[in-house]
Amino acid sequence: MGWNSFDAYDCRINEEEFRGVVDFMADNLLEYGWEYAVIDYIWWHPEPGNWDTPRRKGHPNLRYKSPGEPLYPEYTTHDEYGRLIPSVERFPSSANGQGFKPIADYVHSKGMKFGIHIMRGVHRYAAFQDLPIKGTDYTLKQIAEPWDTCAWCNHMWGVDPTKPGAQEYYNSLFELYADWGVDFIKADDTMYPPYHEGEIAMMRKAIENCGRPIVLSLSCGEAPLGQADHLKANANMWRISADYWDKWESLEHNFDLLNVWAPHARPGAWPDADMIPIGKISLDDRPHGPERMTKFTKDEQLTMMTLWSIAQSPLMLGNDMLDVDDFTLSLITNPEVLAVNQNGNDARQIFERNGQRFWISTDKETGDKFIALFNLNEEEKELAFDLEWDYLRDAYTLRDLWKRKDMGTVKGKVKAKLPAHGAALYRLSKVQ
Incomplete structure (x- = not known):
């Protein structure tokens, strides 16, 4: 149970806004079980989405030369091993090599848990520079697969799991996240066709090696049902739907998805119907449509919360937490409904x-x-x-x-x- 910045802020949340959300959650939602606060994607960029693309307002693609060199290298912040680090312009407390540790410490001080989004693979600019993989004699160019680029976010190249140094690269990433105090990783582009079995397994092994318990959440869906056993063995939650927004047809479809995935839910491994688009979303008209209160009617919102609760989907909110109306609060602070999600067993249609x-x-x-x-x-x-x-x-x-x-x-x-x-x-x- 928690909150993720994507539905309201897209890729643009900053430290002041995030701390404000954490404060609100600690004061109003933590007692009901809402404990995770997650910063979504492109946190390493000082001005993500500062231009429009034909696909979406403010879509955070960067422009690259063919070998992987960006036209604006100053937009990418990483360390000497090619590991992405927070933009100090947006997250000032990350200065002097502190990364997300000061923010994680703040979240922990509130009795909550901290998460971040990552994209599968290695940043193409780090591979272009052929930076070393920490603790090895290998380099990022040796493990990168330039042909394997996310279809909707072009920053990363895939990692070949058969190459020497590949596991060590993922180990170095999760070692860094553990040092920061990260409790939750949303790993994206892991299931978007094709299913990236090798990199998912390397992430799981890296978590086991990092010395800190970290929830592994896989995006985006629809997850392939034929990979259910692999998902249960390697992930704590995995997206069974495509990006889910406030359309009745999408909610109807999730009834079918949750039904077929119900037999595969178990403690520590949960089919994820995606974030819950209630309240105010798409601030500044992004990431999906105009800034608005959810288009779901009150009855549809209650239906959605009922389905997510009884089907035991992870409950991740995505709304603007700094502007919450009473009805939205009533949906997410009913302890008897939330108990269905948290205490239920053998849920099924x-x-x-x-x-x-x-x-x-x-x-x-x-x-x-x-x-x-x-x-x-x-x-x-x-x-x-x-x-x-x-x-x-x-x-x-x-x-x-x-x-x-x-x-x-x-x-x-x-x-x-x-x-x-x-x-x-x-x-x-x-x-x-």
Whole structure:
């Protein structure tokens, strides 16, 4: 559970803004379990996205000569081993070789955890300079694959996992992140076709070698289902969706994705339905469309939070935390709903028909059942969850978790009249 800067700030967040978000989270959200604060991509650039591209306003591509030499090398900050370091212009506390350690220390002082985004591979300018790999006689040019460049962000070249020095390069990266006090790495361009099995495995081994527990989150999706075993063995969370924004069609699609991935969820390894686009997003009209409050209706937002919670997706917010309305706060500070996400077990879609979806999971602490009813139709419907679907044949106390209200005793079926695109979430406790 946490927050990532991408949905609101794109690649442009600075230290003052980030510390402000951390302060807000510590004061208002930490008690509910929101503990990770993550700086997303291109933090090594002093002015990322300071020009427009045809693809997207402020897209942070850089312009390079064919061998990898940038037209503006002053925009890239790295150390003598080609490891990217924060831009001091945006993150002043990183001066004098401190990197992200002062910010990580600040986050930790608030009782929270700190994360950063990285792109798979080696920066092409570092490879162009043929810088040494720390602790070896190899160089970055020897392990870099110039043909293997991210399709949507052109800074990095892939690393050939068969080459001597490749693992040592990744070891040096995660050694640096551990020294900074990083708790969470969002590693991007790892699953975008093709699936980069070798580099993912090198990251996992580097984490094991670095001496610090670090969550490994893989982007972007859709993750290939055929790689489920490899993902569970190497990552703590992996994106099962493409970039997810505030469109009803995308939310509908995530019902299908979470359904097929549900059997592969387990403690420490979670299918990730992506960040939650509620509240205010796309500040200054980027990264995705105009600056706005989410286009999801209130019913759709409740449906999204219900699905992410019962399906046990990681919960990563992406909204502008410095401008939060009361409704958004109500969605993310309901402890009974969040308990479904944190305490559920064996979550699965149990039945589907006529635009109606039904999910169930078990409270691993009490044995209570959590059930969710979803109306994906365009009009109001009465839904009925048949408890026989899971052989629940006793009488149960029914509690509405969004309303935080006991609803009496039920047996046989749980019924609810739901608005279009609406949801309900309940706890069932066996009557003793």
